[in-house]
Amino acid sequence: MNRAGAFYDDFSNALMASDDxxxxxxxxxxxxxxxxxxxxxxHRGLGDALSAAYPVVCKLVGTDFFDGxxxxxxxxxxxxxxxxALYGASFADFIxxxxxxxxxxxxxxxxxxxxxxxxxxHEADANTIATETLTTRxxxxxxxxxxxxxxxxxxxxxxxxxxxxxxxQDDGEKDPIRHIGENVLITRPQMTVKHVxxxxxxxxxxxxxxxxxxxxxxxxAAIDIDPKFDVTANFAKLITAGVFAGLRED
Numbered sequence: 001m002n003r004a005g006a007f008y009d010d011f012s013n014a015l016m017a018s019d020d021x022x023x024x025x026x027x028x029x030x031x032x033x034x035x036x037x038x039x040x041x042x043h044r045g046l047g048d049a050l051s052a053a054y055p056v057v058c059k060l061v062g063t064d065f066f067d068g069x070x071x072x073x074x075x076x077x078x079x080x081x082x083x084x085a086l087y088g089a090s091f092a093d094f095i096x097x098x099x100x101x102x103x104x105x106x107x108x109x110x111x112x113x114x115x116x117x118x119x120x121x122h123e124a125d126a127n128t129i130a131t132e133t134l135t136t137r138x139x140x141x142x143x144x145x146x147x148x149x150x151x152x153x154x155x156x157x158x159x160x161x162x163x164x165x166x167x168x169q170d171d172g173e174k175d176p177i178r179h180i181g182e183n184v185l186i187t188r189p190q191m192t193v194k195h196v197x198x199x200x201x202x203x204x205x206x207x208x209x210x211x212x213x214x215x216x217x218x219x220x221a222a223i224d225i226d227p228k229f230d231v232t233a234n235f236a237k238l239i240t241a242g243v244f245a246g247l248r249e250d
Contacts, residue, residue: 189242
């Protein structure tokens, strides 16, 4: 590595280090105070970006805990997105192994849900399939495969992450939370992010369609785990959520 490359690596490492860490080699000693101010501003900017991306995670643990967790994340995660709005892609994985968060086992999945919301919000726009298109294909519906809308994510959890997320909203319901796993399909067919709850058979049906399976094959996979799976109701739910962008021609 050349000297310039070594300096930039040293500078980057020092920038992500703790507040009391030394300035990088090559910085004029008279400038160390300014470097500390700059480092603090960088940490604050990244922290603000994380708290904006993961507001429910922040609310669940409190600002002080979140700030401390964010600083630990900075030190282990140097890769950044091109936009601060998309910073923190690996935050959920970090939370999963962060010792101080071990008493909140659902927190990593909550971060995954919030990350999915962020991603669909910034995904490319696309038209959704017209209902009329499907109406004219009723006879061969089982043989159809679909192009999935780019703003579509599926989050599966052993914890009630959807119920917890809803509870933390300003207008959230205050009913008791059932301690069961929840699966959430997150879409943004237009300008509004939507959540759709799916049971296990619904998840398998959706995943099969996402993998390019025909409707008939996806249905067969779903009824393997739930013989009472209602394909009509589930298919209608996916259409309403704006999951399909078109028909696959291959």
